[in-house]
Amino acid sequence: MSALIPAQQIVELALQAAAKSRRSDETIVIVTEVADASLRWAGNSMTTNGVSISRSTSVISIVRKGDSAHVGALRSSAVDALAIADLVAAAEEAAHAAPQARDSAALLTGSGAPPDYWDTPIPETGAQVFGDLARSLSAGFAGADRLYGYAHHLVETTFLGTSSGLRRRFTQPTGTVEINAKRGDASAWAGVSSPWFADVPTDALLEDLSTRLGWAQRTVELPAGRYETLMPPSTVADMMIYLGWSMDGRGAQEGRTALSAPGGGTRVGEKLTDLPLTMYSDPFAPGQECAPFVHTASGSDRISLFDNGMDIDRVDWIREGTIAALTYPRAAAAEFGTNPAVPADNLLMTGGTASLAEMVAATERGLLLTTLWYIRTVDPTTLLLTGLTRDGVYLIEDGKVTVAVNNFRFNESPLDLLRRASEAGVAEATLPREWGDWATRAVMPTLRIPDFHMSSVSQAQ
Amino acid sequence: MTQRGIDSDFLALPLGALADAALSAARAAGASYADLRVHAITTETVHLRDGELESAVLDREIGLAVRVIVNGTWGFASHAGLSPEVAAESARHAVGVATTLAALNAERIDLADEPVYAGAVWVSDYRIDPFGVPTADKIALLGEYSHRLLASDGVDHLSAMVMSVKEQTFYADTFGSSITQQRVRTMPALEAVAVDAAAGSFESMRTLAPPTGRGWEALAGDEVWDWSGELVELPVLLAEKTKAPSVVAGPTDLVIDPTNLWLTIHESIGHATEYDRAIGYEAAYAGTSFATPDKLNSMRYGSPVMNVTADRTAEFGLATIGYDAEGVAAQSWDLVRDGVFVGYQLDRVFAKRLGRDRSNGCSYADSPHHVPIQRMPNVSLQPGIEDLSTADLISRVDSGIYIVGDKSWSIDMQRYNFQFTGQRFYRIRDGRLDGQVRDVAYQATTTDFWNSMEAVGGTSTWRLGGAFNCGKAQPGQVAAVSHGCPSALFRKVNVLNTVEESGR
Numbered sequence: 001m002s003a004l005i006p007a008q009q010i011v012e013l014a015l016q017a018a019a020k021s022r023r024s025d026e027t028i029v030i031v032t033e034v035a036d037a038s039l040r041w042a043g044n045s046m047t048t049n050g051v052s053i054s055r056s057t058s059v060i061s062i063v064r065k066g067d068s069a070h071v072g073a074l075r076s077s078a079v080d081a082l083a084i085a086d087l088v089a090a091a092e093e094a095a096h097a098a099p100q101a102r103d104s105a106a107l108l109t110g111s112g113a114p115p116d117y118w119d120t121p122i123p124e125t126g127a128q129v130f131g132d133l134a135r136s137l138s139a140g141f142a143g144a145d146r147l148y149g150y151a152h153h154l155v156e157t158t159f160l161g162t163s164s165g166l167r168r169r170f171t172q173p174t175g176t177v178e179i180n181a182k183r184g185d186a187s188a189w190a191g192v193s194s195p196w197f198a199d200v201p202t203d204a205l206l207e208d209l210s211t212r213l214g215w216a217q218r219t220v221e222l223p224a225g226r227y228e229t230l231m232p233p234s235t236v237a238d239m240m241i242y243l244g245w246s247m248d249g250r251g252a253q254e255g256r257t258a259l260s261a262p263g264g265g266t267r268v269g270e271k272l273t274d275l276p277l278t279m280y281s282d283p284f285a286p287g288q289e290c291a292p293f294v295h296t297a298s299g300s301d302r303i304s305l306f307d308n309g310m311d312i313d314r315v316d317w318i319r320e321g322t323i324a325a326l327t328y329p330r331a332a333a334a335e336f337g338t339n340p341a342v343p344a345d346n347l348l349m350t351g352g353t354a355s356l357a358e359m360v361a362a363t364e365r366g367l368l369l370t371t372l373w374y375i376r377t378v379d380p381t382t383l384l385l386t387g388l389t390r391d392g393v394y395l396i397e398d399g400k401v402t403v404a405v406n407n408f409r410f411n412e413s414p415l416d417l418l419r420r421a422s423e424a425g426v427a428e429a430t431l432p433r434e435w436g437d438w439a440t441r442a443v444m445p446t447l448r449i450p451d452f453h454m455s456s457v458s459q460a461q
Numbered sequence: 462m463t464q465r466g467i468d469s470d471f472l473a474l475p476l477g478a479l480a481d482a483a484l485s486a487a488r489a490a491g492a493s494y495a496d497l498r499v500h501a502i503t504t505e506t507v508h509l510r511d512g513e514l515e516s517a518v519l520d521r522e523i524g525l526a527v528r529v530i531v532n533g534t535w536g537f538a539s540h541a542g543l544s545p546e547v548a549a550e551s552a553r554h555a556v557g558v559a560t561t562l563a564a565l566n567a568e569r570i571d572l573a574d575e576p577v578y579a580g581a582v583w584v585s586d587y588r589i590d591p592f593g594v595p596t597a598d599k600i601a602l603l604g605e606y607s608h609r610l611l612a613s614d615g616v617d618h619l620s621a622m623v624m625s626v627k628e629q630t631f632y633a634d635t636f637g638s639s640i641t642q643q644r645v646r647t648m649p650a651l652e653a654v655a656v657d658a659a660a661g662s663f664e665s666m667r668t669l670a671p672p673t674g675r676g677w678e679a680l681a682g683d684e685v686w687d688w689s690g691e692l693v694e695l696p697v698l699l700a701e702k703t704k705a706p707s708v709v710a711g712p713t714d715l716v717i718d719p720t721n722l723w724l725t726i727h728e729s730i731g732h733a734t735e736y737d738r739a740i741g742y743e744a745a746y747a748g749t750s751f752a753t754p755d756k757l758n759s760m761r762y763g764s765p766v767m768n769v770t771a772d773r774t775a776e777f778g779l780a781t782i783g784y785d786a787e788g789v790a791a792q793s794w795d796l797v798r799d800g801v802f803v804g805y806q807l808d809r810v811f812a813k814r815l816g817r818d819r820s821n822g823c824s825y826a827d828s829p830h831h832v833p834i835q836r837m838p839n840v841s842l843q844p845g846i847e848d849l850s851t852a853d854l855i856s857r858v859d860s861g862i863y864i865v866g867d868k869s870w871s872i873d874m875q876r877y878n879f880q881f882t883g884q885r886f887y888r889i890r891d892g893r894l895d896g897q898v899r900d901v902a903y904q905a906t907t908t909d910f911w912n913s914m915e916a917v918g919g920t921s922t923w924r925l926g927g928a929f930n931c932g933k934a935q936p937g938q939v940a941a942v943s944h945g946c947p948s949a950l951f952r953k954v955n956v957l958n959t960v961e962e963s964g965r
Contacts, residue, residue: 004542036830038936042742045567048934049558050537052830054524076521079541094517097597099604102513127561134565141567148745150935180745189745255656255663256618262661298506298516373748374871378882378902381662384963386880386902388873409871409878409904411962437937455962456904456955460748460875 004055004079007031008119011161014059017085018163023092024061024072026107027163028308030295032056035124035155039134042148044141051126055079058297060305061091062107069104070095073297073305103299103331105306110166118159123171125153129197133177136202140179145213149179153197160295166309170291172345174440176431177202180391181209185461186216186404189371189391191234191431193440195289212370215394216404221457222395224408228366229452230359230396231417233430233444237347238372239385240279240444241435243414244347246383247317248301249326253336258383258415259326266326272418273321277351277445281344282314287429288441290345303342304329315341318418320351346441352424356446359425361399367452368394368401371433372410383413387434388458407461408454423448465584467643471501471629474543476641480633482545483527487552488635492529492536492559494572495552496634498786499525499543500829502626503592507599509621512607517596524829527552531559533569539830573812573820575789577637583783585644586776587676591625592645594677599623602681603649606692610653613696615703617663618654623647623680624672624929626941630786638788646779646941647679648672648929653695655703664899666699666884668692669720669866671926672941674777698885698897705897707960708886712953714861715903716854721883722842723926723944724867729907730762730769731840731944733876734796735933736805736815747933748874751907752802754815760802763911768843769797771806773822778839779927779941780825786833789822796840800912808835827938834934841925841945848919851948856892857916862901862956863887863894867926869902880904882959902957913954918947 011029018027033055040048058075072094076087133151140147154174161167177200178191190205252259252266259267283292294307307329316324325341333340370392378384393405425446432442480497487495501523508515525548526539536559538551607621626646633639652667670686679685737743739750772793773782784790787809796804808824825836855863866884886901887894927943
């Protein structure tokens with residue numbers, strides 16, 4: 001596609017414009033180049049597709065008046081050089097008019113020299129990455145099962161520069177394939193995350209779907225109630241990601257989240273389980289790599305734009321079954337007398353050894369889930385979440401999957417699931433289904449819950 | 462309607478030249494049809510926490526998209542650049558995508574006819590352009606509202622936000638239509654939290670002011686919404702809620718206020734009557750629908766007092782527009798008439814597939830980088846002929862609950878089983894309100910629920926609610942949509958106690 005002004009140049013142009021105007025004390029510039037390719041199909045035919053190239057440029061101006069800092073933040077998809085000076089001027093104007101920022105901190109500093117990979121070519125993507133997938137799908141489309149699904153490749157390269165001399169760059173690839181197969185009334189789902197779209201095991205996914213649809217040729221109706229349940233990694237990921245999002249330190253300290261402790265303070269230090277479960281995020285986790293530094297144009301309880309460019313380290317949110325950390329930007333950490341902790345864009349949980357097959361074999365009577373759907377908060381005081389089982393609930397009897405069961409609506413809290421889990425399986429890379437639009441990098445175990453609460457039956461197939 | 466024009470900076474773009482370049486390049490490359498969309502979306506989001514600024518970000522997105530049909534297959538490409546060269550190149554790229562992936566397409570694309578609208582212009586009805594209001598003034602007003610609440614007894618923490626959006630599009634297709642449009646929308650929300658630190662518990666309550674297709678007048682002053690009244694009332698109601706008894710679970714008669722019912726309509730009627738879902742296009746993601754085409758004109762959706770319309774024309778509606786993303790003029794039609802399922806939401810491809818002459822205009826894309834898909838129009842429950850008040854409905858209930866304000870929502874992938882909570886729940890005893898209860902959720906199956914609707918309130922109870930964040934499709938797209946409804950009376954709906962649900 002048409003060449004744009006290089007992103008690196010945009011960073012320098014914006015910083016130069018700010019230096020020249022002298023209307024602000026500090027400036028942060030973040031440019032993200034996005035290359036995106038997608039392919040969607042339904043009922044054995046392609047439905048939508050597309051490729052796009054876009055860019056997002058954020059300019060954050062900071063004006064300091066004594067101890068107070070005032071911020072103006074603008075983000076634009078405009079790609080011409082003239083727009084950059086306007087963007088800087090608008091951010092400066094906004095900073096001068098803004099009230100004091102509540103999360104003020106000194107910017108991190110650097111030498112002003114970019115890293116040696118700063119100018120290397122920006123990775124791209126396009127419809128060609130779907131070549132192997134399309135060949136396997138074509139064969140699948142000719143089969144008897146009805147196939148639905150989506151393949152998506154997103155390559156985001158972020159350049160961050162600050163007037164305090166930081167220059168950081170990172171390319172974050174995100175690739176996913178999800179296939180939903182239907183045979184009669186039965187429905188099954190399989191999905192994988194594949195950052196560079198290499199070696200997507202489409203044929204193996206189709207085979208797995210066929211096995212699951214085979215299980216569903218016999219079905220039984222079960223009523224609502226509490227069931228021993230094996231939650232496979234995708235379902236654990238969806239519940240734990242929501243827990244991760246709910247672990248902001250400020251909310252817990254102020255008594256307004258499920259991580260607040262009775263009597264004041266937080267639940268850090270509370271032992272949830274005797275299982276040696278450790279939940280962590282780590283930008284360098286093998287196969288789950290993601291941005292290793294903060295880059296944001298907007299602040300929240302979880303993140304501060306004053307921390308832009310800060311290293312994101314591994315954080316153990318739960319260590320060996322005990323709540324170990326909550327999210328704090330630097331300013332909040334100082335306010336509450338604790339250490340900064342910033343979540344990376346992945347979530348992992350380890351602590352078990354059994355394979356899913358072994359856990360099924362060790363089950364006398366229980367349910368095996370496939371994925372969860374439409375998860376929402378019901379009661380924030382306990383982090384009670386509701387949602388649905390989707391695309392395959394199977395009954396295990398005497399160590400074997402025997403038949404498929406109707407879907408259920410559940411009401412459960414991820415904290416309570418950890419408190420009640422009786423076994424954890426080996427951690428595996430998985431694709432969260434409910435949160436897959438935002439979170440694709442996850443490694444999770446299967447969990448055995450002795451009494452998973454299925455609140456009512458859903459007729460949905 | 463206020464006479465407004467399209468902003469001059471959008472009109473200053475080389476729109477005609479982009480259209481000529483894209484459409485002629487697409488045709489030259491072998492497309493039988495092409496459309497170009499130049500799409501600008503400006504969003505300003507301001508968040509305050511406990512009266513102090515947490516975040517204020519202005520986001521400007523602009524780009525162009527070209528959609529083509531080549532030998533009956535769609536191709537799409539978009540770009541952030543706005544030059545005729547980029548437009549032509551994107552058109553050729555879209556043709557390339559269609560050609561590359563043609564082997565996967567088993568259904569030949571065919572568009573329903575629509576009159577040509579050359580040089581059409583449409584601007585939504587708003588009084589104060591939110592982008593004419595300085596950010597500092599927005600922060601100051603939100604801060605002033607925050608401090609009124611924080612000064613009240615029992616409010617320990619407060620979050621306040623406002624999101625303002627302006628959306629501009631230029632659309633041109635090879636049939637000859639060229640349409641320029643502009644609309645704005647505003648979403649304010651303030652939520653107060655009361656903390657009981659000793660017990661380790663807390664309770665919250667949010668304002669009921671709905672998101673709306675209006676400008677800054679939705680937040681400034683009491684003309685559109687009674688902010689003065691609501692900000693005085695909210696802390697009192699929250700304090701009452703913290704002391705309220707926990708609900709007794711079981712089948713319960715409900716009077717549901719429009720501030721809560723709009724969301725139930727959205728999930729159980731709005732999404733269920735999307736034709737693309739009904740025929741499986743969303744099967745792997747958003748889901749399908751129990752309301753399949755074989756049930757059209759025969760299935761009893763609800764009781765005879767249930768009449769639901771779809772429109773893209775409602776005053777201040779979030780889905781209101783002059784023409785959709787395929788150049789189809791805005792319309793209004795029935796989805797449910799006298800309780801019977803009679804209509805779908807369509808775009809030009811699905812209209813043809815359902816055997817209709819014309820699309821009802823539900824195509825929308827949320828970004829220049831996304832493909833237009835069938836999206837929800839405003840979907841509204843009609844008031845009753847008799848002008849019953851909410852109090853009249855409550856008077857018919859011996860023992861029940863009156864539910865006000867939306868909060869949490871969840872529904873299954875065929876739109877059968879749903880569960881909703883709310884902001885406030887009042888016990889009804891002997892036809893009168895008798896204080897608040899808490900920990901309430903209601904759970905039902907769509908058709909059971911709508912068949913249990915005994916009565917709807919009159920026009921005086923009808924309100925327009927809505928959301929900015931309706932999600933659908935992959936890659937995910939969000940859309941803003943409004944839902945109007947009266948208060949309504951439902952018999953024997955299953956009410957849950959959310960504390961018991963958690964096993965405590």
